[in-house]
Amino acid sequence: MPDALVQPFYEVPGRIVSLHKNEYLFHEGGAAKYFYFVHSGQIRISKSADSGRVLSLRLAHQGSVIGELPLYQKRRVYIFDAIAKTAAEVYAIEYPVLEHSLEEHPQLAVNMLKIMAKHMRKQHHKFRDLLLYGKKGAVYSTLIRMANSYGREEDGGVLIPLEMTNQELADYSAMSRESLNRLLSEMKRDGIIAYRGSFIFLRDMAYLRQEVRCESCGAEDCIIE
Template sequence: MSELIALLRNVPLFRDLTDEEVERIAAIAIPRTYPKKTVIFTEGSAREAVYFIVDGLVKTVKVDENGHEQIVSLLTTGDMFPHTGFFDQSPYPATAEAVEPTRVFAIPVRAFEQLLLSTPTIAVKVLRVLGAKILELQEKLQALTGQDVRHRLVAVLLRLAACHGTAQDGAVVLNLPVTHQDLANMAGTTRESVNRLLNELRRRGIADMTRRQIILYDVEALKAWANS
């Protein structure tokens, strides 16, 4: 319980809740463990719970009408998914899969709804946070609209760095087991385009990528390269 309470206190959705309110949410959570490459839920299936990652790595994926996979997000410790899970009755919007062995706490949607009905103060605080998140997402979408492949790839790298990067000897290191195809899916382009752009970044000494790491040697140079 103490592990879950500490986790929930760091979830942006619950940032304005009191200790007592967080404990009431923790009381309805269910611990679950998923081995590597296990599907947690599939796109289009009935929405039953919202998940909070204790440790591990999860990717959420959508498949378009042509059968092409697009990675929506990579999620790690402290992240919640799906983001609108508590307030949307539609099926899961994407498929979630454990990239590595992953531990989560699942909060059933119906139990959370009952908690909101019995504790309106929680409902009001959570809705305020969601409103701010919607505005943030709108701004990000506007920023990405119309960008070329180079800008989209750099935007993906910078977003991953902000969420998963650690500073090491002046560089930013991302310990993520992602592939060139994963980056292509996130940037909305082809693996060949990502290969070409990463090779250019490697030649310039700006960034590099291995099977389990992405290294950004110079973030400012990366931003300048995107605009060159």
């Protein structure tokens, strides 16, 4: 079930949209018609450069909002790509309908402010890690966020049960796959990570947290969403 902040938005007129794995919800540059709440599944939000490089920004899940930037804009355009990482469902509300509801229902507007504030804190911490700690710090913080979002503690470490290629992990960390492969090899050699099948197992979570100064932010903001 959606959390308490999101649940009231399901009373605003909208519709459920179902997505298959690897199906696009929208493309960068496309006309923006809907504000979305993720109802189930995972949706990757990414930005493409002219060079063909991809930067994955978020892995949205149940309760996440998508398409927030065109809200209250005269010219509504999506500035990111949104693609289903798994089979997913979203609740779609047309922008004019949502804007009218926010203006008519103050508590709904307060909920939206709280949702946006949480979202901004998460993005702030992500960009802080990338700017202050470089490519290595970006990989460390990405692994920490994935562990906080989906990890399972076992054998003194944390297993991240996410099906993810090295290219996808590189896209979340703003680096090339070749550079990521070298770094992962070093981390495995140093006993920081291991592999269990296709999943990454964090053997030394404390080391990763120390390297990116995790004590300065709350775990609720340090997630991959």
